[in-house]
Amino acid sequence: MGSSQSGLLPQYSFLYRSPAQKSTLRNLALTFLAFLATSLFLDCVAYPSTISGTYVENATETSSLPVVQKSFDEILYKINTNTLETAPFIAEHLVPPFHDYWSVYVTSPAYNLSTCLVEKTMTTLRSAIMCYLSFHDEFVGNNRTISTETHNTRYCFEDNTFLNFTEAQASIVGNETLFSVVRHPIDRFLSGYVDKCVREASRDYRCYGCNEDLNCFVEKLYEYLWSAYSTNSTEYDFDLAHFAPQTW
Numbered sequence: 001m002g003s004s005q006s007g008l009l010p011q012y013s014f015l016y017r018s019p020a021q022k023s024t025l026r027n028l029a030l031t032f033l034a035f036l037a038t039s040l041f042l043d044c045v046a047y048p049s050t051i052s053g054t055y056v057e058n059a060t061e062t063s064s065l066p067v068v069q070k071s072f073d074e075i076l077y078k079i080n081t082n083t084l085e086t087a088p089f090i091a092e093h094l095v096p097p098f099h100d101y102w103s104v105y106v107t108s109p110a111y112n113l114s115t116c117l118v119e120k121t122m123t124t125l126r127s128a129i130m131c132y133l134s135f136h137d138e139f140v141g142n143n144r145t146i147s148t149e150t151h152n153t154r155y156c157f158e159d160n161t162f163l164n165f166t167e168a169q170a171s172i173v174g175n176e177t178l179f180s181v182v183r184h185p186i187d188r189f190l191s192g193y194v195d196k197c198v199r200e201a202s203r204d205y206r207c208y209g210c211n212e213d214l215n216c217f218v219e220k221l222y223e224y225l226w227s228a229y230s231t232n233s234t235e236y237d238f239d240l241a242h243f244a245p246q247t248w
Contacts, residue, residue, distance in 0.1 A: 095225045097247040102236055105168035107160050108133040114168050116180040119242040120192045124151050126181065131156040182246050192242050193217070207239055 078084035079097060086094060104117040108130045115130065117123040128149035132139050135156050144155050162168040169176060183191075197207035197217055208224070210216035224240050227233070 095222070095245065096229060097245055099229050099232075099245075099248045101228060101234060101244055101248040102241055103163065103165060105162045105165060106130045107162065107168055107171050109160075109172050110134055112172050112174050112176050114172060114176055114178045116178070118180060118182065118246050120188045120195075121181045121183045121246070124149060124154070127154050127157070127161070130160060134160050185246070188246070189243065196239070196242055 075084065082091065084091075104123075105114055106117060106127050107114045111133055113130065113133070115126055117126065125146070128144075128146040131149075131154065132144075132146055139155055142155065149155065160171070162171065193207075193214070197210070197214075198212055200206050201212050204211070207217045208220040210220065221239065221243055224237065225244060228235075228237070228240060228244075
């Protein structure tokens, strides 16, 4: 019986990884662990211990929502006043949140719905849903389905998509329901990196041309984030749009 790459039996050849692939997987694993540690730390910062003791015994009579809202408002206040504790991270080194970078809105006037799209947070799916709601007959008549829509072939992209919040609001008459979808930042980053920097690595212009070098990408992304923030830039950049903070 012959052997395959790296001495593996033929039936296990799918387990073979080139040195470059192994390095990429190792970097991804280390990044995941680093982000996990950061996430645990931020959870401790974002949800002070005082919250754990605020839930009342009879939860059916009193909602905990006001307590969570109060904590959220306090965190926003501390962020805006630069008083949020970020140790062991140096606050001046952290990319600030709430930068008005790039906005995309999709609406469904018939249902008074408007959603803000953030890359890597079900944007294609939400666009398809809103298109289905707004142009149901045309959507179905053209043999379109929500689950098979793609970013580049969206059916009614030009009819209900806006790059300006004022224009998006103007397309809806009546009480508007504006919503968005957010994703755990670690999950979003890893998903984006695998999708755009590994799966599409053959496109040299992806991920700042780092060719699956995670350290290179993170360093360049950090530089581009600070550049966009410090220059108040709103110019679209593919990589920046997919990896910028969800508050941008």
